[in-house]
Amino acid sequence: MKTKTFPHGIHPQELKEATSHTSLQPLPAPEKVIIPLHQHFGSPAEPLVKKGDEVFMGQKIGESKSFFSACVHSSVSGKVMKVENYNHPLGNPVPAVTISNDGDDRVFPEIKKHKNPLSLNPEKIRHIVKDAGIVGLGGAAFPTAVKLSPPKDKPIDTIIINGCECEPLLTADHRLMLEYPDEIIQGAELVRIATGAEKIILGIENNKQDVYKLLQKKNYTFPLEISLLKTKYPQGAEKNLISALLKRVVPRGGLPFDVGVVVQNVGTVKAIWDAVNTGKPLYERALTVSGAGITSPKNLIVRIGSLFQNAIDYCGGLQDSANILVMGGPMMGLAQGTPDVPVIKGTSGILAWAEPEQITEHNCISCRRCVTHCPMGLVPTQLMKYSKLDYLSEAESRGIMDCVECGSCQYSCPAGIPLVHWLRVGKNKITDLKRKKSA
Amino acid sequence: MTNNRFILKSSPHFKGKDSVPKIMYAVIISLIPAIAASFYFFRIRALLIYLLSVSACLITEAVFLKARKKPMHSLWDGSAIITGLLLAMTLPPSLSLEIVVIGAVVSITLGKHVFGGLGDNIFNPALVGRAFLQVAFPVAMTTWIPPVTNQINTATYATPLGNLKFQAAAAQGALTPLKDLFWGNIGGCLGETSAVALLLGAAFLLYKRAIDWRIPVGIISILTVFTGIFWLTGPDKYASPAFHFLAGGLIIGAFFMATDMVTSPISPLGAWIYALGIGLLIGIIRLFGGFPEGVMFSILLMNTFVPLINRYTRPRILGERSTH
Numbered sequence: 001m002k003t004k005t006f007p008h009g010i011h012p013q014e015l016k017e018a019t020s021h022t023s024l025q026p027l028p029a030p031e032k033v034i035i036p037l038h039q040h041f042g043s044p045a046e047p048l049v050k051k052g053d054e055v056f057m058g059q060k061i062g063e064s065k066s067f068f069s070a071c072v073h074s075s076v077s078g079k080v081m082k083v084e085n086y087n088h089p090l091g092n093p094v095p096a097v098t099i100s101n102d103g104d105d106r107v108f109p110e111i112k113k114h115k116n117p118l119s120l121n122p123e124k125i126r127h128i129v130k131d132a133g134i135v136g137l138g139g140a141a142f143p144t145a146v147k148l149s150p151p152k153d154k155p156i157d158t159i160i161i162n163g164c165e166c167e168p169l170l171t172a173d174h175r176l177m178l179e180y181p182d183e184i185i186q187g188a189e190l191v192r193i194a195t196g197a198e199k200i201i202l203g204i205e206n207n208k209q210d211v212y213k214l215l216q217k218k219n220y221t222f223p224l225e226i227s228l229l230k231t232k233y234p235q236g237a238e239k240n241l242i243s244a245l246l247k248r249v250v251p252r253g254g255l256p257f258d259v260g261v262v263v264q265n266v267g268t269v270k271a272i273w274d275a276v277n278t279g280k281p282l283y284e285r286a287l288t289v290s291g292a293g294i295t296s297p298k299n300l301i302v303r304i305g306s307l308f309q310n311a312i313d314y315c316g317g318l319q320d321s322a323n324i325l326v327m328g329g330p331m332m333g334l335a336q337g338t339p340d341v342p343v344i345k346g347t348s349g350i351l352a353w354a355e356p357e358q359i360t361e362h363n364c365i366s367c368r369r370c371v372t373h374c375p376m377g378l379v380p381t382q383l384m385k386y387s388k389l390d391y392l393s394e395a396e397s398r399g400i401m402d403c404v405e406c407g408s409c410q411y412s413c414p415a416g417i418p419l420v421h422w423l424r425v426g427k428n429k430i431t432d433l434k435r436k437k438s439a
Numbered sequence: 440m441t442n443n444r445f446i447l448k449s450s451p452h453f454k455g456k457d458s459v460p461k462i463m464y465a466v467i468i469s470l471i472p473a474i475a476a477s478f479y480f481f482r483i484r485a486l487l488i489y490l491l492s493v494s495a496c497l498i499t500e501a502v503f504l505k506a507r508k509k510p511m512h513s514l515w516d517g518s519a520i521i522t523g524l525l526l527a528m529t530l531p532p533s534l535s536l537e538i539v540v541i542g543a544v545v546s547i548t549l550g551k552h553v554f555g556g557l558g559d560n561i562f563n564p565a566l567v568g569r570a571f572l573q574v575a576f577p578v579a580m581t582t583w584i585p586p587v588t589n590q591i592n593t594a595t596y597a598t599p600l601g602n603l604k605f606q607a608a609a610a611q612g613a614l615t616p617l618k619d620l621f622w623g624n625i626g627g628c629l630g631e632t633s634a635v636a637l638l639l640g641a642a643f644l645l646y647k648r649a650i651d652w653r654i655p656v657g658i659i660s661i662l663t664v665f666t667g668i669f670w671l672t673g674p675d676k677y678a679s680p681a682f683h684f685l686a687g688g689l690i691i692g693a694f695f696m697a698t699d700m701v702t703s704p705i706s707p708l709g710a711w712i713y714a715l716g717i718g719l720l721i722g723i724i725r726l727f728g729g730f731p732e733g734v735m736f737s738i739l740l741m742n743t744f745v746p747l748i749n750r751y752t753r754p755r756i757l758g759e760r761s762t763h
Contacts, residue, residue: 012453168453239757252758324446331451338445355446360512362459363558367700368651369457377756379705399756407451414457415558421449 003206005230006240008375010408012168012233012331014207018297019290020171024179026284026301027314029076029101033305034086035061036096039344040141042068047097053080056108058281060133061097070143070345071133074099075283075303077106089308089327089334089341096342099305111279118189122148125194125276132275133282133345137267138162138236139328141346144272147262148194154257156195160245161188163204163211163266164229164236167329170349172286173266175299177204177211180270181218183277187269189222190276195262199223202266203245207231233331234406238263240375252402267348282345289315291330293322293352308339308350321354331407362415370409370419376402380409380419387426392433395426403427462700463517465649469640470524470695476623476633480586481532485629488530488539493523495543503552518557522546525565528630528691529735530572533584538576542568562742563699566735573735583626598627599686604731609678620685631691634684641694650698653707657714658693658721659684665722683725692734693717702742709745709752716741 038044045062049055055074062072078101086096114120114128130145150156161184165173177184188200204211206228215226227245229235239250241263248259256263264272267286274280283304290297295316302311308325312318318339326333327341328348343350370380378399386395403423410419477485500519504511526546530539546568554560573580585596599615602608608615619625623633631637644650663680670677683689697703697717704713717737724733 010455012455243757249760250758252756254758323444324448324452326452330453333450333452335447335449335452336445337447355452359454359458360510362513362516363556365459365462365518365558365700366703366705367462368705371705371754374754375757377754377759379753382705398753402756402758405450407453411451411453412455412457414455414459414462416454416458418449420451424449 003228003230004244005232005235006244006375008373008377008408009232009234009240010373010411011231012411014231015168016171016174016207018169019288019299020174022175022297022299024172024175024286024299024301027303027306027311029103029105029303030306030310032081032098032100033075033303034096034098034307034342035072035075035305036086036088036094036342036344037062037072038088038094039072039304039346040070040135040143042066042070042143044094045069045072047083047095049080049083049097051080051082054078055080055099057105058108058111058283060281068143068146070135070145071131072097073133073281073283075305076101077104078102087338087341089336089344089347111281113278114276117273117276118186118193120193120276122194122196125190128276129194129272131281132271134268134271134275135282135345136265137271137285137345137348138265139332139346139348141344144264144268147264148191150195150257150262155260156197156257156262157199157260158246159188159192159195159197159200160241160261160263161200161202161266161269162236162238162241162263163202163208164241165208166205166231166233166235167331167333167349169290169351170288170329171290172288172299172348174208174211176266176270176286177208178214181215183270183273184266185215185220185222185224186277187271187273188224188264190272191262191264191269192223197262199225201225201227201245203227203229203241205229205231205235233408234375234404237375237404237406239404252399285343285345285347287311287343287347288349289351290349291322291326291351291353293319293324293354295319302343302347304343304345306343308336308341308343311343311350312339312352318352319354322352324353324355326351331411332405359416361417364415364417367414369412369414373408373412375406375408376404378403380423381417383426384417384419384422387422387429390429392426392430396430400426401430460516462649463521465644465647466521466695467517467524469643469649470528470630472636472639473528473630473633473691474524476636477528477532477629480588480623480632481629482587484532487536488532488534488629489524489527491536491539492527492530492543493520495540496520496523496526496547499544499547503547503556507552507556509556513557516557519547522551522564522568525695526568529565529569529628529688531580531583532629533582534579538572538579541575542572545571558701560701561745562739563696563702566696566739569735570739585626586624586632589624596626598731599625599682600725600731603678603682603686610675614678614682615686617681617685620682628688631688634690637690637694641690644694650694651703651710653710654698654703654714655693657711658697658718659689661715661718662689662722665719666726669726677726683722687732688734689721692738697738697741702745704745704748704752706749706752706754709748712748712752713741713745716744
C-alpha cells in the first residue's frame, strides 16, 4: 500500500509496543482535583466559584469573555477547597481551583443531550464546543471554537483529522481510534458541518494498520477518506500533514485556513462528539503513561486536575532509575521538576525514563544533517549561530519564526548541540522586541 | 514532594546515535586501505611520514586547545588525526621528515585554529599545509621516488601526470598503463597512488553516508566531460578521461578532501555548484596550467566560494511559495 508523506523529517525509535495493545481504562478519580484556570492557548479563564461552593461534575468553574480562550469545568462533584496558585506543567504556577471529591460523580443538572446532533446548524455546534471548553487535545490546546470559526473570506473545503500520533511512546490516540471509531468519525462530521467543508480526510501513520483495517470495514456514509501516511516524525505537524495529504503549502506565518483546511486531532473530535451528543464538557482526556521509568505503562482516561502522581501511582509507580519526567511526547514534551502537577487538557502523555549520560557538545562541523531533516526547510545551525550572537534580524529573515520546535534537527545533530534551545532563545528575543516596539 | 530527582532540560529528549567522533572515525577507517597500500609500496618511509604527521597534528591541536581554553575532549574527536593522515597521504614519499612536521604544524595552525578551530575553518586544513609546503619547498615537493615494488632505477623518476605534462607522454605513447594506475604500482604521493585502495574506502564512506555523494560524482563527471572532449579531438595529444580519473590526486581529492563537511556547501544545489567548479578547475589546470596536477588548488579555490554558494543556495522555507 502506497503511503503519503512530506519531505525531510526523521524516524526515531517508536517504542509504542509497551502500550499500543493496552485498552484505555479510567484512572479512578482522586480525592481532590486541582484544576488550573489557564490550560489553553489564549486568555486565562476567570473563576466562577469560590471557596466553600458545592460543584457538580461537569459544572463550569472558569470562563473568559475573550474569544481566544476556553472555559474550564469541574471533573468531579464536591466542594471547592480553595482558589489559589498551584504548580502548572507549563511552568509558572497559575490560579487553580482545588475541589475535594465527594466520590458521587453527581452530574451537573443543566447538562443535556441533543437530539439528532448531526442535524444541528454550524452556529449551534460552535456554541456547544465553546461552552464545553474544548481545545486541541494534540498538545497545543488551541481553543477549538476559534478553529471552527474560519474568516468569511477563507472558505474551508477539507477537514483533516490528525491520527498520526507521530511522537514516540504515545499511543492514546491510537487506542481512541480503535475503541471509539464511531464517536471520532461523527465528531469529524460535526466539524465538517460547522465549517461548511466538503470532505474529511483521516490521516494515520502506517504503524496503525489495525485502525486502517477497522475503519475500512465500517461503511460510513460521510464524505470520508482514510489515508495511510508513512511512519515518520513529525508527520502530525499541521503544515507537514497538510502538505503530505493535499500537496498544499500553507504560506509562511499563515494558518491552515489559508489553504482551505481545518486540522483536528482525533481526541478533539471525540470530545466534540461527546459534547454535542451527550452534553458532556471537556473534563477528562485520554493519555499515555509510559517510558522505561514507569513500572506498568498504561493508557488512561484521566480527569483534568488529577495529579501526575495519581496517574503514576496507578501505573505501579516510578522505577528507581527514572530521572526525567516529561509531559507530552519525548520530542516536544516538557520536562517536569515534580509529579505534583495537575493533568491539563493538553496533557497527551506522562513519560518517565532514565536519561543517558550527558552528551559531550562538539563544534558544528556543518554536516548538514539538521538541514536534511528540518521539515520546515530551515538551516538550524545557521539560526543557532545568529541566535547566540543576537543577530536577530538575520535570524528572522532566515525563518527562525517558522521553526515549529519539532526537534528533528537536534535529534540528528552529531555534535550534540542544543539547537532547539537556541532557536527558542532567538524566537523569544524577537517576540519580546516586537512587544516592546508595539507598546 | 519537590526534589532534585528530575532533570530539567528543553526538548527534544530523544537523541539519535550519530556523533562527531563516529563520523570522523568512519573517515579514518575508510583511509585504512590506502594507508595499507602506501605501506606496501613505500615501506618504512610511509610509516615514518604517517607517524610524524599525525603526532605533529595532535600535539599542535593540543597546544591550541590548551591556549584557547577549549575542552580537551576535542583533541580526540578524530579531526586532527584525519588532517595528519590526509596531509601525509599527499606528500612525496621521499620528503625529508622535518618538512613533514612543518606541514603538519602549518595545517593545524593556519588551516584550522586561526579561523577558530574545527567547524570554523574555511579551507581544508590538510590542503593548507600541503599548499604551504608546495610554495616553501618546491623542489622537495616535486621529487619522486618509485615504489619499492617497481624495479626501475632512474634518477629522474616522475609521476604519471608529470610524464603527461612535461614529457609529452601521450604523443610518444609512453603514458602509464591504466592497470598500474589502478593498482598503484607507480610514483606519486604517499597515499594517492593506489586507486583501488582509495575507492574501497570511498565505497565505505558512501555506504555509511558519511560524505555527500554529489561532490565526488559532480567532480568526476565534469572532469570526464572536459578531458573527454579534448581526448576525442586529439587522442595523440591528450590523455583519456580514464587516465585522468585514476592518476594523481583526483580520487583522494574528490572523495576525501572536497567532501570535508566543514568546508563544503550546505545545500544539495550548492554541493553541485561546488563540485562542478572543482572538476572544471582540475581539468583546466591539468590540461593548460603550469602544474601537472590541480586537485589541491582547485579544492582550495572552491573552498573560498563556499560561504557565497551557501548564501545563494539556501533551502526554500516551507510556505515561501504557497500553493493553493
